[in-house]
Amino acid sequence: MSATAPRPAVVTDFSLVTGLxxxxxxxxxRISAMAGMYADQEAARRLAEEDVLVYEFFDMGVPQSTGEVAYGTSITYPGKVGDEYFMTKGHFHSVLDTAEIYYCLRGRGLMMMENPEGDVQWEEFTPGQGVYVPGRYAHRSINTSPDEPLITFFAFPGHAGHDYGTIESKGFRKIVVERDGAPAVVDNPKWAQ
Ligand SMILES: O=P(O)(O)OC[C@H]1O[C@](O)(CO)[C@@H](O)[C@@H]1O
Ligand SMILES: [Fe+2]
Incomplete structure (x- = not known):
């Protein structure tokens, strides 16, 4: 297709209330697809028996190429593995220097971020707030609410791609756990250098 050929506009539906x-x-x-990522392996194994749904997301399916804007909604359910809150797998972008914007529609949680040099940052998700993840930072959404889903809208460059391997093998440096009834960011005992 030539660059000047007409392209149809695309209309998609998604609810900013439910994220669906x-x-x-x-x-x-489901938990079975990421059980090894949680610190408490025994708790992860127990939950994997029921294969609980941890999160789901809608990718609106734009072409994965330069100039496009990939976008969709993401729903991370409330729950814990041991005392560690439910979270997404997390990833770097394959094209490392590509950013991503998340906008919190509902719920409460954290966006955990870290770059290959080991700089770690986290920002709170609360409805009406956006978190801009800079290029070069791996990112993971974490739901810290006891009973509400964490619902976000996200957008990133179409050519960014996903690199899951690095996080799958090393983990994030920090995890988020419940301590005395409140979320706490602590060192990840499973983090591998
Ligand atoms: O890709 P992960 O780490 O499983 O997390 C899912 C979220 O990240 C995205 O891949 C966007 O970065 C979304 O599709 C979704 O919101
Ligand atoms: Fe991303």
């Missing part, structure tokens, strides 16, 4: 889309199928991640 009627037209698109969600990509769902």
């Amino acid at each position: 889309s009627q037209a698109k199928k969600p990509l769902q991640r």
Whole structure:
């Protein structure tokens, strides 16, 4: 297709209240697909028996190429593995220097971020607030609410790609756990240098 050929505009539906889309199928991640990422392996194994749904997201399916804007909604359910809150797998972008914006629609939580040099940052998710993840930072959403889903809208460059391998093998340097009834950011005992 030539660059000047007409392209159709695309209309998609998604609810900014529930995060759900009627037209698109969600990509769902259950505990069994990420059990090894949690610090408490025994608790992860128990939950994997029921294969609890941890999060799902709707990718609106734009072409994965330069100039495009990939976007969708993400829903991380409330829950804990031991005392560690439910979270997404997390990833770097394959094109490392590409950013991403998340906008919190509902719930409460944290965006955990770290770059390959080991700079770690986290920002709170609260409805009405956006978190801009700078290029070069791996990112993971964490739901710290006891009973509400964490619902976000996200957008990133179409050519960014996902690198899951680094986080799968090393983990994030910090994890978020419940301590005395409140979320606390602590060192990840499983972090591998
Ligand atoms: O890709 P992960 O780490 O499983 O987390 C899912 C979220 O991240 C995204 O891949 C966007 O970066 C979304 O599709 C979704 O919101
Ligand atoms: Fe991303």
